[in-house]
Amino acid sequence: MHSGASKRRSAWLLPLLTVAAFGAAAQPLTAKGTASPHGDLDIGCGDCHTAEAWSPLRDPLLFEHRESGFDLLGAHADTSCRSCHPTLVFSVARPQCVSCHEPEFTRASAPDHRGFPTTCESCHGSVAWKPASFDHAQTAFSLRGAHRAVECAACHAQGFAGTPTDCFSCHQSDFNAATQPRHTGFPNACQDCHGEAAWQPATFDHGTTAFPLRGAHRTADCASCHRTGFAGTPNDCFSCHQSDFNAATQPRHTGFPNACQDCHGEAAWQPATFDHGLTSFPLRGAHRSVDCASCHRSGYAGTPSDCFSCHQSDFNAATQPRHTGFPNACQDCHGEAAWQPATFDHALTSFPLRGAHRSVDCASCHRSGYAGTPSDCFSCHQSDFNAATQPRHTGFPNACQDCHGEAAWQPATFDHALTSFPLRGAHRSVDCASCHRSGYAGTPSDCFSCHQSDFTAATQPRHTGFPNACQDCHGEAAWQPATFDHALTSFPLRGAHRSVDCASCHRSGYAGTPSDCFSCHQADFTAATNPRHTGFPTACQSCHGEAAWQPASFDHNSTSFPLRGAHQAADCTSCHRSGYAGTPTDCFSCHQNDFTGATNPRHTGFPTACQSCHGEAAWEPASFDHNTTSFPLRGAHRAADCTSCHRSGYDGTPTDCFSCHQADFTGATQPRHTGFPTACQSCHGEAAWHPASFDHNATSFPLRGAHQAVACLDCHASGYNGTPTDCFSCHQADFTGADDPPHTGFPTTCQSCHGESAWEPASFNHNNTSFPLTGAHRNTPCADCHASGYNGTPTDCFSCHQADYNGTNEPDHRASGFPTTCQTCHSTNAWEPSTWNHDPFFPISSGRHRLPCSDCHITPGQFQTFECIYCHEHNRQETDNEHDEVGGYTYVSQACYQCHPRGSH
Numbered sequence: 001m002h003s004g005a006s007k008r009r010s011a012w013l014l015p016l017l018t019v020a021a022f023g024a025a026a027q028p029l030t031a032k033g034t035a036s037p038h039g040d041l042d043i044g045c046g047d048c049h050t051a052e053a054w055s056p057l058r059d060p061l062l063f064e065h066r067e068s069g070f071d072l073l074g075a076h077a078d079t080s081c082r083s084c085h086p087t088l089v090f091s092v093a094r095p096q097c098v099s100c101h102e103p104e105f106t107r108a109s110a111p112d113h114r115g116f117p118t119t120c121e122s123c124h125g126s127v128a129w130k131p132a133s134f135d136h137a138q139t140a141f142s143l144r145g146a147h148r149a150v151e152c153a154a155c156h157a158q159g160f161a162g163t164p165t166d167c168f169s170c171h172q173s174d175f176n177a178a179t180q181p182r183h184t185g186f187p188n189a190c191q192d193c194h195g196e197a198a199w200q201p202a203t204f205d206h207g208t209t210a211f212p213l214r215g216a217h218r219t220a221d222c223a224s225c226h227r228t229g230f231a232g233t234p235n236d237c238f239s240c241h242q243s244d245f246n247a248a249t250q251p252r253h254t255g256f257p258n259a260c261q262d263c264h265g266e267a268a269w270q271p272a273t274f275d276h277g278l279t280s281f282p283l284r285g286a287h288r289s290v291d292c293a294s295c296h297r298s299g300y301a302g303t304p305s306d307c308f309s310c311h312q313s314d315f316n317a318a319t320q321p322r323h324t325g326f327p328n329a330c331q332d333c334h335g336e337a338a339w340q341p342a343t344f345d346h347a348l349t350s351f352p353l354r355g356a357h358r359s360v361d362c363a364s365c366h367r368s369g370y371a372g373t374p375s376d377c378f379s380c381h382q383s384d385f386n387a388a389t390q391p392r393h394t395g396f397p398n399a400c401q402d403c404h405g406e407a408a409w410q411p412a413t414f415d416h417a418l419t420s421f422p423l424r425g426a427h428r429s430v431d432c433a434s435c436h437r438s439g440y441a442g443t444p445s446d447c448f449s450c451h452q453s454d455f456t457a458a459t460q461p462r463h464t465g466f467p468n469a470c471q472d473c474h475g476e477a478a479w480q481p482a483t484f485d486h487a488l489t490s491f492p493l494r495g496a497h498r499s500v501d502c503a504s505c506h507r508s509g510y511a512g513t514p515s516d517c518f519s520c521h522q523a524d525f526t527a528a529t530n531p532r533h534t535g536f537p538t539a540c541q542s543c544h545g546e547a548a549w550q551p552a553s554f555d556h557n558s559t560s561f562p563l564r565g566a567h568q569a570a571d572c573t574s575c576h577r578s579g580y581a582g583t584p585t586d587c588f589s590c591h592q593n594d595f596t597g598a599t600n601p602r603h604t605g606f607p608t609a610c611q612s613c614h615g616e617a618a619w620e621p622a623s624f625d626h627n628t629t630s631f632p633l634r635g636a637h638r639a640a641d642c643t644s645c646h647r648s649g650y651d652g653t654p655t656d657c658f659s660c661h662q663a664d665f666t667g668a669t670q671p672r673h674t675g676f677p678t679a680c681q682s683c684h685g686e687a688a689w690h691p692a693s694f695d696h697n698a699t700s701f702p703l704r705g706a707h708q709a710v711a712c713l714d715c716h717a718s719g720y721n722g723t724p725t726d727c728f729s730c731h732q733a734d735f736t737g738a739d740d741p742p743h744t745g746f747p748t749t750c751q752s753c754h755g756e757s758a759w760e761p762a763s764f765n766h767n768n769t770s771f772p773l774t775g776a777h778r779n780t781p782c783a784d785c786h787a788s789g790y791n792g793t794p795t796d797c798f799s800c801h802q803a804d805y806n807g808t809n810e811p812d813h814r815a816s817g818f819p820t821t822c823q824t825c826h827s828t829n830a831w832e833p834s835t836w837n838h839d840p841f842f843p844i845s846s847g848r849h850r851l852p853c854s855d856c857h858i859t860p861g862q863f864q865t866f867e868c869i870y871c872h873e874h875n876r877q878e879t880d881n882e883h884d885e886v887g888g889y890t891y892v893s894q895a896c897y898q899c900h901p902r903g904s905h
Contacts, residue, residue, distance in 0.1 A: 070095065074126030097121055104129050111152045115159035125326060139740075141165040142787055143275045145803075146195030174199050185229040197803050204822055205798075211235040215266030217860065218817050237261050244269050251292070255299045281305040285336030305332050314339050321362075327371045351375040353405030377401050384409050390431075395441055425476030446469050454479050465510055473755040491515040493548030517541055524549050535580060561585040565616030587611055594619050594873050603648065631655040635686030657681055662687050671712070675719045701725045705756030727751055734759050741782060771795045775828030797822035804831050811853045817862075842903065849903050868893040 044821075072079075082093040084100055097120035098105055105113050105120065113412035123134040136143045140165075155170055156163050167190035168175060176191065177185050193204040205775055206213045211233075213220075215591050219844075226233050237260035238245060245253050261818040263274040267550055276283045281303075295310060296303055306328035308315060315323050315330065333344040346353045351361075365380060366373050377400035378385060385393050385400065394405065403414045417424045421443075423430075435450060436443050447470035449457060455463050455470065486493045491513075493500075505520060506513050517540035518525060519542055525533050525540065543554040556563045563570075575590060576583055588595060595603050595610065613624040628632045631653075633640075645660060646653055657680035658665060664753075665680065696703045701723075703710075715730055727750035728735060735743050735750065753764040766773045771793075775779075785800055798805060798820040805813045805820065825836035838844045844851065856866045869891070876891055883889040886899070 012270065075128055076126055098126070111156075115161070117160075137783070142783075144787065146198055147196055157373055160708055167194070171199065185231055192761070195803055195806070197806075201806065201814070203802070203806055203814060208819060216268055217266055218862075225826065237264070241269065287337055307334070309875070325371055356408055357406055377404070381409065397441075426478055427476055447474070451479065467511075496548055497546055517544070521549065537581070566618055567616055587614070591619065607650070636688055639688055657684070661689065675721065677720075706758055707756055727754070731759065745791065747790075777828050778831055796820075801826075801831065816853060816857075842897070842901070866893060868896040872896070 037221065038569050084095070098118040098120065101120055101124075105116075105118065120630075123132040124130075125133070138352060164170075168188040171189075171190050171194075175186075190711070193202045196204075222658040234240075241264075242258075243258050245256075245258060247761050262278075263272045266274070304310075308328040311330050311334075312328075315328060316325075332348075333342045335343070374380075378398040381400050381404075385396075385398060403412045405413075405515075409514040444450075448468040451470050451474075452468075455466075455468060468858045472488075474480045475483075514520075516538075519537040519541050521544075525536075525538065542558075543552045546552070584590075586608075591610050591614075595606075595608065612628075613622045615623065654660075656678075658678040665676075665678065683692045685693065724730075726748075728748040731750050731754075735748065754760075794800075803820065805818070811818075825834040826832075827835055843849065851871075853863075855871065856868070857863050858867050858870065859865055879891060880889075889895060
């Protein structure tokens, strides 16, 4: 009930009425005793009637009709109440249009509404019953072409429900009546050949089938191929051209494969051509002029492609040289230009000819023939090897190439540097025989084998017991003077060791001399008193240097316990009470009393790693750096009392926020944390629990644009876990309600067209698709191309411009057999003018040759052929006489073009 009416009624309605409210069931009476005609309408009398009189009604504005659920719009605003409420009986139920407009609905004849739904508002507005409007584009069958002018009843003869949308349902009679050609056996997908502009003329693009028409096929009568109908027509050549195949005599095709396309083209059956280059044996050289039958004596199937099969007679007849024993791979020596002269490239064998071998007669090496000829030097040069005397080669290896080259047998050279014993120093001038006394095989390369006498005779010093590795002390320059570098041993001499007599260490000889200090300095160790070395380790070098035994020095920093702070002044025995071996290095071992006696704080339960809080400078004051733990203290944690976190001790104290802040988490109300993850640090900092901060940009869904101002619960109405991040999950209502254009059939990837700033305006960049918009396409309404939806929209020009193609007659595109690649001549700016320029081929843009295409190209679809003499009709004899001095002249159009390519004399 309207609140304003209630207040007005309280002032005057009570004295006027005998009952406070009325309804159809109670039948309350007015002050005059009249029963209420108002049905169950819940209004007060004062909303429509005055206090002075029951009729006429008060100002109509006193009754807000929209409160009844039926707002008065258009013509309804001026309609009297009695026209809809003739008995002045009102009801709160919202009436349907047909309730009032049934007479109009029943009388309608253009179109007849019988069978129409009674939802009048689908076609009629509230302004007037006529004109009515119905947008067929909102149905599954948008009207285009001739369908726009068809009377509704022509398609909806059986009513409007379940009307079929396929062409055949309406055009079956056209289909059955067709004679050019008869449609018997045709599929009933009318749209394959007929457009929406008209049933005739029809067009069928054979290029969309598995057999596009090219060449002479364009002018062939359909029935010549489709003799038995259009279904299952074969598309191989032989099926239609078998008679041509059987009748062929030049050459006869018996045994030929029936793949006609290998030799014949689509322009005509004759002349035929066969490209031998496409076979496994392309013709080159002299093969080009050979008669086919010379190789194909037994037919064309299984013809061998090896040379020997045709050239065996040439092979057998050869005498320079005789080919007996030669391999029959003729191509190794003979080319395709001619059998003679022949050539053989020895460099392609495993023995290329170099040096003197180039001029050697072949027979000198190939005495036993060409098969199995050895390639090693000794096989040919054994006599040279045996006759050699400077030096004699007895015992030499027979690898002649080690010393002899391919230029000549003499002079020979041997490079000792290529052996395992290159000659250096005095060895360069030594006579070979002095080392090779027993020959050249197995000559030892160690020094001692030649210098044993020098070794035995040595006295300064005597070499008895020395290792016989002479090279350790002697060089290759000379035996004397000898030198021994002690630095190359495991005991290089340093400090006082440099001036020590060798015998003082090598008393027992040079083999097995110990290198540890104690072996020589045991007497010094035993005699030491300050301090006594009893119990000390015998590693003298720990405290003594190589310069001298005294003074001694021990660097504690070189041990595992370097001395720092107060440890530097501590007496050694305070730590080494039990000796020097096994002295512990942990603090607790020495400071256990300090640990136990600590009271501020008591150390009970503390770890015994004293160094965690105490330094080496002194036990007091102690310091503990929490930052060295896995939980460094920052923010408010710095001022927190230790026991607030370590209530249960110091071992196993948790480091996660929730363990300490569970009460804060549970008590949170702005917002409630129920269902929130317990990773407090995601929103709260260490400075304080409040204020909290959550960076949505750190999630997989950073907030940008309008999302930044959206309330959290708008997206997280079902909680924070598993909240979807795709646009459609939140914007489904926007998607469903969109009507410009309707999104039915659109992909639900909203971000393709909508940004994060706002749902509208939306933007879709067609240039990011496989069909960028250029020229006139930029201003074309989307529905013109996407009438059937957005999926699978074709991108070829012909799909949209078929009507332009069919309707073009200057020139006629269909009759001329133009290709359907519209872009060849037309641009995206406009269908006309077209961009085809004939001038680069033959100028027609000026002069008399600006003619219809068919005047010169008299064969439909054959634009590569043309006729000149049909227009330029001459007397053959006169024309021949005029060209009697023109070489190669013939009376054909192609000859005209050769001499007159620009159309002039």
